[in-house]
Amino acid sequence: MRQTDVVIAGGGLAGSLAAAMLGRAGIDAVMVDPHEVYPAEFRCEKLDGVQMKTLAKTGLVDAVLRNSTHDRESWVARFGHIVEKRPGDQQGVMYDTLVNTVRSQIPSRTEVVNAKVTDIKTGPERQTVVLSNGDEISARLVVIASGLNPGLTKKLGIDRKVVSPSHSVSIGFDAIPVGRDKFRFPALTYYAERASDRMAYITLFPIGSTMRANLFRYTDLNDPWLKQFRDAPQDTLYALWPGLKKLMGDFTVTDFIPIRPVDLYDTVGYRQDGIVLVGDAFATACPASGTGARKVLVDVERLCNAHIPQWLVTPGMGEAKIASFYSDEEKVANDAWCRNKAFQLRSFCTDPSLPWVAARWAKFAMHAAKGALRSVTSPVSSSYNGVEEDAQEEARKWVQSTSARG
Numbered sequence: 001m002r003q004t005d006v007v008i009a010g011g012g013l014a015g016s017l018a019a020a021m022l023g024r025a026g027i028d029a030v031m032v033d034p035h036e037v038y039p040a041e042f043r044c045e046k047l048d049g050v051q052m053k054t055l056a057k058t059g060l061v062d063a064v065l066r067n068s069t070h071d072r073e074s075w076v077a078r079f080g081h082i083v084e085k086r087p088g089d090q091q092g093v094m095y096d097t098l099v100n101t102v103r104s105q106i107p108s109r110t111e112v113v114n115a116k117v118t119d120i121k122t123g124p125e126r127q128t129v130v131l132s133n134g135d136e137i138s139a140r141l142v143v144i145a146s147g148l149n150p151g152l153t154k155k156l157g158i159d160r161k162v163v164s165p166s167h168s169v170s171i172g173f174d175a176i177p178v179g180r181d182k183f184r185f186p187a188l189t190y191y192a193e194r195a196s197d198r199m200a201y202i203t204l205f206p207i208g209s210t211m212r213a214n215l216f217r218y219t220d221l222n223d224p225w226l227k228q229f230r231d232a233p234q235d236t237l238y239a240l241w242p243g244l245k246k247l248m249g250d251f252t253v254t255d256f257i258p259i260r261p262v263d264l265y266d267t268v269g270y271r272q273d274g275i276v277l278v279g280d281a282f283a284t285a286c287p288a289s290g291t292g293a294r295k296v297l298v299d300v301e302r303l304c305n306a307h308i309p310q311w312l313v314t315p316g317m318g319e320a321k322i323a324s325f326y327s328d329e330e331k332v333a334n335d336a337w338c339r340n341k342a343f344q345l346r347s348f349c350t351d352p353s354l355p356w357v358a359a360r361w362a363k364f365a366m367h368a369a370k371g372a373l374r375s376v377t378s379p380v381s382s383s384y385n386g387v388e389e390d391a392q393e394e395a396r397k398w399v400q401s402t403s404a405r406g
Helices: 013-024 049-058 061-066 095-103 151-155 224-231 233-240 242-248 292-311 319-326 329-350 354-377 388-405
Strands: 002-009 029-032 073-078 081-087 111-113 117-121 127-131 136-144 159-177 188-191 199-207 210-217 259-268 275-277
Touching (some): 002 127, 013 292, 029 136, 061 095, 073 354, 210 224, 233 242, 275 319, 319 329, 329 354
Parallel strands (some): 029 111
Antiparallel strands (some): 159 259, 188 199, 199 210
């Protein structure tokens, strides 16, 4: 039977990050995932400045910068009007590219097994990990990074408590301008115009030479609007937000449009000997609030930098030892912030009561004031004609400088 210190069950963003970090730290680890190359999947498609700072702590930021697209400048709009043009701080990258980029940083000494973990026999010292190919691995610790798939955690007696069913729906597509080479904006975020829209916003951002769009709606999969949008995206979108047409103009969508609902849930019964849950395996975040990748990054960074190296120094891998991760101050604070942001954004976008109406107007008044001030003190060029290498160097310097400031 293969012996190792750590088995990582799952090879999405969380699992691949853990494998790369542990391997680069010299810790004996095995990642188990059925995909030799991670396939296309509609998940996180951009990383913001805060997430890039956390990524810098993993040691993998340069690789991601090389394989993503810096937005350079982002326009903020509502009711058909641009209220702010601000310097960009986001990196656009398709999820499969992000995962495979992280995987490229896994050292050769870290074994990657293309199979599934089908069962785990746990104990306070060592765990026996059963694979779909019939092999078994003995490990001191199993990191469960199986994402939204509940199969493995259910076998371990871990349940999911849904706290907000169908909290939001995410829609992703490539927007192709009609009758011109490119859109007039380098990147754009257009916010909902009315609470009754049941929308959060649409964000358009570059990934390579493509303008990618993410649209977020507060509804469930039975909403007929979703089918209407998939059948006729431009007409459906502009019927809802006529002002957006002034900024986007005519566009077309040629590929199938993925639509992904998200339940917000917590896990129950996860405190066990020999296993630790990270990312969506532990709890979900809302994509509309942009916190999914942040949650994964903080979980894995804290686990692999602060906890696993210490756990391996002393004998045993009991529940009491592993509990230190779940009580980690940064993780606890981040989990709470992500959950609060999910509910706060939904109320901000959909609540018709006077306090939230006032909050919406205050937000865009603030954007307008910042935009006016910036245009006078430090105008941002909207030409967006710089060389991509220059953009990535700007992003790298920004990440390094903000990470140094903490």
